[in-house]
Amino acid sequence: MKSVKRVQGRTVVLPTRDIDTDQIIAARFLTTTSKEGLGEYAFYDLRYNEDGSEKPEFALNQAAARDCTILVGGNNFGCGSSREHAPWALLDYGFEAVISSQIADIFRNNALKNGLLAIVIDSSNHEWLMANPGTECVIDVEEGTITIPGKRSIEFTMDGFARHCLLEGIDQLGFLQQQSSAIEAFEEKRNWKP
Amino acid sequence: MTLFQKVWDDHVVVAETPQIPAILYIDLHIVHEVTTPQAFSVLRELGLPVRRPDLTLATLDHSTPTTPVSSFEDLLVAGESAANQVRQMEQNCVEFGVELLGYGSGQRGIVHVIGPELGATQPGKTIVCGDSHSSTHGAFGALAFGIGTTEVGHVLATQSLLQRKPKTFEVNIAGKLPAGVTAKDLVLAVIGKIGVNGGTGHVIEYRGEAIRAMNMESRMTICNMSIEAGARAGMIAPDETTFEYLKGRPRAPKGAAWDAAVKRWSQLRTDDGAIFDKSVTLDAGELQPMVTFGTNPGMVVAINDPIPQGNDVSFRKALDYMQVESGKPMTCNAVDIVFVGSCTNGRISDIEEAARILEGRKIAAGVRMLVVPGSELVKKEAEKRGLDKIITAAGAEWREAGCSMCIAMNGDIVKPGQLSVSTSNRNFEGRQGIGARTVLASPATAAASAIAGFVADPRKYS
Numbered sequence: 338m339k340s341v342k343r344v345q346g347r348t349v350v351l352p353t354r355d356i357d358t359d360q361i362i363a364a365r366f367l368t369t370t371s372k373e374g375l376g377e378y379a380f381y382d383l384r385y386n387e388d389g390s391e392k393p394e395f396a397l398n399q400a401a402a403r404d405c406t407i408l409v410g411g412n413n414f415g416c417g418s419s420r421e422h423a424p425w426a427l428l429d430y431g432f433e434a435v436i437s438s439q440i441a442d443i444f445r446n447n448a449l450k451n452g453l454l455a456i457v458i459d460s461s462n463h464e465w466l467m468a469n470p471g472t473e474c475v476i477d478v479e480e481g482t483i484t485i486p487g488k489r490s491i492e493f494t495m496d497g498f499a500r501h502c503l504l505e506g507i508d509q510l511g512f513l514q515q516q517s518s519a520i521e522a523f524e525e526k527r528n529w530k531p
Numbered sequence: 532m533t534l535f536q537k538v539w540d541d542h543v544v545v546a547e548t549p550q551i552p553a554i555l556y557i558d559l560h561i562v563h564e565v566t567t568p569q570a571f572s573v574l575r576e577l578g579l580p581v582r583r584p585d586l587t588l589a590t591l592d593h594s595t596p597t598t599p600v601s602s603f604e605d606l607l608v609a610g611e612s613a614a615n616q617v618r619q620m621e622q623n624c625v626e627f628g629v630e631l632l633g634y635g636s637g638q639r640g641i642v643h644v645i646g647p648e649l650g651a652t653q654p655g656k657t658i659v660c661g662d663s664h665s666s667t668h669g670a671f672g673a674l675a676f677g678i679g680t681t682e683v684g685h686v687l688a689t690q691s692l693l694q695r696k697p698k699t700f701e702v703n704i705a706g707k708l709p710a711g712v713t714a715k716d717l718v719l720a721v722i723g724k725i726g727v728n729g730g731t732g733h734v735i736e737y738r739g740e741a742i743r744a745m746n747m748e749s750r751m752t753i754c755n756m757s758i759e760a761g762a763r764a765g766m767i768a769p770d771e772t773t774f775e776y777l778k779g780r781p782r783a784p785k786g787a788a789w790d791a792a793v794k795r796w797s798q799l800r801t802d803d804g805a806i807f808d809k810s811v812t813l814d815a816g817e818l819q820p821m822v823t824f825g826t827n828p829g830m831v832v833a834i835n836d837p838i839p840q841g842n843d844v845s846f847r848k849a850l851d852y853m854q855v856e857s858g859k860p861m862t863c864n865a866v867d868i869v870f871v872g873s874c875t876n877g878r879i880s881d882i883e884e885a886a887r888i889l890e891g892r893k894i895a896a897g898v899r900m901l902v903v904p905g906s907e908l909v910k911k912e913a914e915k916r917g918l919d920k921i922i923t924a925a926g927a928e929w930r931e932a933g934c935s936m937c938i939a940m941n942g943d944i945v946k947p948g949q950l951s952v953s954t955s956n957r958n959f960e961g962r963q964g965i966g967a968r969t970v971l972a973s974p975a976t977a978a979a980s981a982i983a984g985f986v987a988d989p990r991k992y993s
């Protein structure tokens with residue numbers, strides 16, 4: 338994983354809560370055997386009409402939203418299916434961070450393991466961000482802050498290990514492999530075998 | 532100690548610290564074609580083997596057609612990329628030496644249906660799968676949860692996961708379920724009460740009189756939908772009902788090993804006085820058959836009650852999408868499709884429940900009903916009991932095992948705008964097809980709705 342220390346960009350806001358991973362990437366796009374190129378399918382059914390034309394009212398289709406790298410979503414973002422295709426699609430689309438007042442467990446885990454910042458903030462700052470799309474933000478992973486120049490600074494907490502892995506670009510599989518002697522010892526000593 | 536704590540403690544390889552999560556050992560890893568190809572690719576790139584193929588069980592479920600398959604051409608019914616995904620899984624299993632319960636095994640089926648029915652799912656195990664409904668296996672007192680594809684790679688390579696310990700949540704179901712009200716109605720009511728994010732960060736333990744009175748298949752339905760309340764996992768303490776279910780299953784322990792296992796499993800319950808981080812109680816006696824009216828499983832209403840009022844953007848968007856109105860009951864809505872199946876309600880008792888309502892009746896003109904067994908073994912058992920005859924005589928389709936219309940990856944889809952009464956677990960926008968309007972319900976309610984042509988109260992047909 339590449340190291341992620343800082344993300345700077347503008348926000349685009351999806352105003353609804355409980356945005357599930359089926360909306361982020363529909364199941365019909367999951368028959369792939371690769372991680373690549375899924376950005377095209379991110380929020381597909383919200384972005385496009387059946388004839389393939391864009392839905393002009395959808396937030397991501399606004400001219401001002403085209404180069405936004407920070408996605409702000411309603412409470413309980415990423416609920417539902419465990420498909421890792423959801424963060425893969427968001428990253429490939431160009432997002433570097435997702436911010437909400439609550440993010441579903443599996444999605445948050447999957448996102449952080451791929452270097453997509455999944456950041457939970459308090460509800461009053463969340464409401465402000467929801468009401469102010471297009472806000473320029475600087476996210477500092479080490480400090481745990483979202484700075485909005487001239488407006489406010491928002492603090493967030495992140496699991497220490499996840500943060501360490503992001504900052505150092507650590508691949509968790511490598512970390513686990515280093516524990517192989519502990520894993521072997523555990524298999525040896527347990528008093529029942531699966 | 533809670534049941535969860537006991538199972539957790541039993542699997543900690545390295546204890547967690549504020550800096551580093553616990554390393555948790557995994558006893559059973561179930562893999563399927565959709566969420567593993569990228570993980571196998573990582574192993575291949577790094578030149579790593581699957582560490583414990585003996586603790587890994589593979590099957591094919593999501594991208595498989597529900598029409599008979601005897602050649603690669605038959606797989607193409609589900610589309611070319613779906614067929615390729617299945618073929619890739621078969622190749623990965625050969626290459627990495629993982630046992631595949633695939634075509635020709637007679638035991639293929641939905642990941643969460645085959646684990647229990649083969650007796651591979653057992654109390655006290657840690658079980659994971661790259662599928663969020665892994666929570667199903669918690670019905671046996673296992674700690675079972677869904678993981679992403681990166682973590683699938685971690686388990687394949689190391690049989691372990693880095694995990695922060697979740698919090699615990701007691702859901703106590705007092706009283707007895709009234710006649711005509713099922714486990715599915717109960718779990719929908721629970722999600723309606725605690726919300727689709729009520730369980731986030733927690734492992735739920737379902738307790739109480741109504742849970743103890745349930746058979747294993749009902750308990751699986753309950754635990755299955757824990758994820759729909761945002762919970763990491765759902766658990767039920769094992770008891771005589773659990774042991775009775777497992778005894779004699781192909782992968783359950785035998786002889787002296789069985790006796791030792793039962794002794795060990797009998798310790799797996801929450802001690803008196805153990806403290807949960809959160810707790811809620813529901814009275815089963817007050818429940819009615821439940822259906823969803825919106826676009827997440829927490830938007831539920833009793834079958835004859837009016838859809839509630841709501842004003843925020845998300846609520847209005849959901850009602851617009853579903854084309855339903857506040858103040859009117861769901862029974863006002865005409866039905867196009869009925870789906871009985873999935874890891875929530877695709878087991879033998881679910882098919883039986885639907886068949887008993889269909890028996891001697893015909894589904895309404897214009898309604899299409901699909902009954903899809905959760906596994907090949909469920910299919911065989913249903914046919915042995917003659918349920919397939921009842922189902923087809925009523926005008927419904929009897930299909931091959933798989934996830935089918937629960938996720939609509941295999942060609943079984945609901946068309947735009949159609950209303951579907953489905954026994955699956957997710958009514959998200961587009962889950963069953965672009966523009967599909969999904970109403971979640973029990974197998975009984977689904978069957979009753981097929982007959983009525985409208986969303987219907989099953990108690991009128993029993």
Ligand code: SF4
Pocket residue numbers: 592593641642643662664873874875933934937938955956
């Ligand atoms: S039946 Fe549906 S929810 Fe269950 S494993 Fe298959 S796709 Fe997932």
